Amino acid sequence: MFNFANPFKLRERGIMGMNQRNFSYIGRYNDRSLYPNVDDKLKTKNLALEHNVAVPDLIGIVRYQHDVKQVFDILNQHNGFCIKPAKGSGGKGILVILQTDDNGYKKASGEYVSHDEVIRHISNILAGLFSLGGAADVAVIEALIEFDPIFEGLSHEGVPDIRLIVFQGYPMMAMLRLATHASDGKANLHQGAVGVGIDIATGKAKRAVQYDCPIEIHPDTGKSLTEVEINNWQRLLTLAAGCYEMSGLKYLGADIVLDKQKGPLVLELNARPGLAIQIANGMGMLPRLKQIEALNHRRGASIAARVEYAQTHFNN
């Protein structure tokens, strides 16, 4: 029960704690006025289009309660789709429909939801159930991502995504998040998803953890986790690095998915990325953060230069 680590040892390994993240990085580097850029997915989407950052297609928006019924005009044109609250947090309120058939709408878990349940879900979104502070919200409908076959057998139900921490435009740590049966299709590590630390230089898996403990194989599918290698890694890093210019946030978490046809797409950005990535990578973030802080940022390196810097320096 009382199994505590020595704080000096953690500091020595460069592990960043919540207070330090909030005070020294988020508080210091992320301008409050820029938060809506990432907290409002609709705004993020528009910014992404301006900056040529690849994102999943937007297929519809529901702004008002009386429009809810008309949503089926849009939904019926698509076989699979994804309904999200524009201002949702922590992956709350996301409804993923893989396909539509006679039984209704089939979720990733294989369960079906009815017509009414979809309406209720959208109503909840509009009423602000999932938004920060309960403010009224907008429902965003996105095209379904057909995830890349390299992840076959690696994720239970949910979409595997890659979380990158981008500091001052430099991608500095990455992790692949895989949903499990225990996490109920969600990609949040504290709910039991698997986190695979990815080497920034190569895109190869370093180690994998579930519930903060190292594992070798996926607990549901039995597939080896340490052999994962993400193709198109440099393109993915470039995409992540570009999120800095797009959002203006100096310390941000970019969630990227790999689409079979479109390649890497930015799913969402996060101004307060969590700390579990350190556990997945088996190393602390502080040394790299300090290394980037020590660079001369006055001239503003290009995206390509930043990616190159990250790949040459962050290679362990």
Added chain:
Amino acid sequence: MNSRVPFFILVTALVFAGLSSIYYRHAEMGVPLTAGEQIDIWQIEAEIEFIGKDAPVNAKFTLPKDPNFDLVDEFTASPAYGVHVIRDEQNSEVVWSKRQVKGKQTLYYQASYKLALNPVDEPIAKELPEAEMLSKPHQRSAQELLNEAYDKSGNRKFLILQVLNLLNSDNQNVALLLSKYSKTEIFVQLMTMAKVPAMMVRGLVLEDSRRNQQLIPLLKVYVNNQWQMFDVEAGKFSKELPILVWQQDTPSLLDVTGGKNSKVSFSISHSTQSALREANSSATKGDVFDFGLYHLPIEEQNLFKGILLLPIGALVVVLLRVIIGLKCSGTFMPILIATSFIQTELVTGVVGFLVIVSAGLIIRSYLSHLNLLLVSRISAVVILVIGIIVLFTVIAFRMGLTEVLSITFFPMIIMAWTIERMSILWEEEGGKEVLIQGSGSLIVAVIAYLMMDNPLIRHWAFNFLGVHLLIMAAVLLMGQYTGYRLLELRRFKPMAED
């Protein structure tokens, strides 16, 4: 790190202001550090009697001027007399006067005294008075006595004790001196000859329930840099009972013109009073630096007694979240729950909270099937919570469980939001997360309650407003704490290994 300098100046200023305000309230205004502290009050009644000679009367009665005591209140009782209490640099007296007085007269002066908060020691006179020369044989005896005492003592204190010993022995020199002078007079003479500041005073021994007391002659001697009282007749430092010095450098205690057979007698009674009440009643006499809340109407005072506990709760929340890393639902919800625990008592409160929330969660799970809009759903939960409280109260009252009646003190809206949040949490993250956050909130609430219900903390929060400046400083400091949270040390435990 330039921006940190003003920050630390601010924090230091807050700490300094807080501490000095606490010090001022305690040391200067006498606000006690603990709630139940009592102080001693001596009520002294002087009864003055004389026979009027059918002439105008002026009765002048000396009042004490003792730096070791503070006057709490005083009054005089004297039928048809004009009364003046005079207090200035030299004098401190009460004067009764009447045009025509005949027969036996009785006047009363009553005063209450407490021990002074900051006794100011009188400075000693720069130049000691030259010893008066006695007649030759007496002077020689005195000199011999002093020499003997001087030889047998190492310092001033023992010199005094030695002189006292000699005075109470059957020494021949003493016998000679006593034939003409009183012991006290001899003592003062010897002290003056030895260049020890000493004076004769008359004081009243403060002993409870004493009547018909007289002032006793005492010696004030300057030893070890302070004035000490000597009872020469008893031959010792008088320590056991406090003594109120009534007469010092004043010729007479009572001076009656137009009367005869005048006499004074004292009666003393002792009582205790709440130090807090006493401090506040003396503060109402008007003090610019007094920011105490006791001048407000009682209703506002009671309001502030509650409000001023909230910073304590806030401090607990900051501590538990920033330093410990406890998760709870709603930042300050636990404080509001804790304030209602104060009304309901802990056990009833916790049980009531659990019952209301779990009953609410069960019914709320039905509401989520009804597909309601958020605002109406929350409103429904508010009504639901009120319904649950009414139901439990009525049932409990029927069963004779009167302590359950206090659950009406729970803040309904807060409870409704708690149920709503927990219910969403349940749907999204599962029952485990509800348990973690729910028990986190409850732990914070219970700790906040234990702090806020502590009599000492309540006393400090209301009587020493400086405490809140200290809390402010602590909260600001913790706002810049970048170290690990206690629970993170567990979370990152695997990282410290291999």
